[in-house]
Amino acid sequence: MTPQRLSVLDIVAGQPGHIGADEVWSLARVQHPYVDLATVYRTLQFLKRVGVVTEVVIGNKLHFEMTDQHNPHHHLVCSNCEAVYTLSPDYLVEFGQRLAQEFGFSVDLENLTIGGKCSHCAVSASE
Amino acid sequence: MTPQRLSVLDIVAGQPGHIGADEVWSLARVQHPYVDLATVYRTLQFLKRVGVVTEVVIGNKLHFEMTDQHNPHHHLVCSNCEAVYTLSPDYLVEFGQRLAQEFGFSVDLENLTIGGKCSHCAVSASE
DNA sequence: TTTGCAACGGCCAATAATTGCAATAACGTA
């Protein structure tokens, strides 16, 4: 564990919700002026791989948040207004189990971002 | 429908499976030397929006294939070896309906790419 | 026929994310 990694981890941990990679970078540079953006990205991918943080795809940017062991959830992201809703994992446990049994495919439910249109944007279906 | 758009459509349609945006571009330039990459991307997004093509996220590249009305399916993509498996939509119809009823959220199941580890890569779980 | 308007494509710049590589820092071991 290097100072850079600790810094990135602290920033994501200190965030109430999800935070963009670029925001992590600018916050990291406050204490640590020479952290490189590449390091931030690599660290975030590393933390994701070990399960500490969760990735959420919002628009065409990656966001991250702490993996909450006590309150796990999926993310519903509106492709129109980019609003993010959380969803109980109950909705997909069975799905994950079926895929594991039938295909041996272990879905990464943890980092699954589900795209679509939220109730508001679906009604005013412009595009 | 412009020649450029027809060209992009033809290329995707002439493909047995999915094809990367960059490949579409290089093939498009064979007949049409001055198509711009941005045009290819815009056209692909347009074709996706009208439901003609389906987007598949493979690694960190976008791939596209014709939307098959007679044999719709989701995509399972291994995050390790990037193998792509198809999955019957039956697995997720109920899920989509629940989200619509309970939250008014209309999932874009059409373009949903599900990430995870395939049977082979899950066993040799290196990273 | 002319005018006005919206759609589209080409060009280029911006943004987002990743990678290769050389220099460096961390860590275990003696």
Next chain:
DNA sequence: TACGTTATTGCAATTATTGGCCGTTGCAAA
């Protein structure tokens, strides 16, 4: 503490995708 191995960093370049600007085109209204 000194040393060697390995992982990590910074930097620069590269890839992937998107957006802005502007000229052109087709089509409809005047």
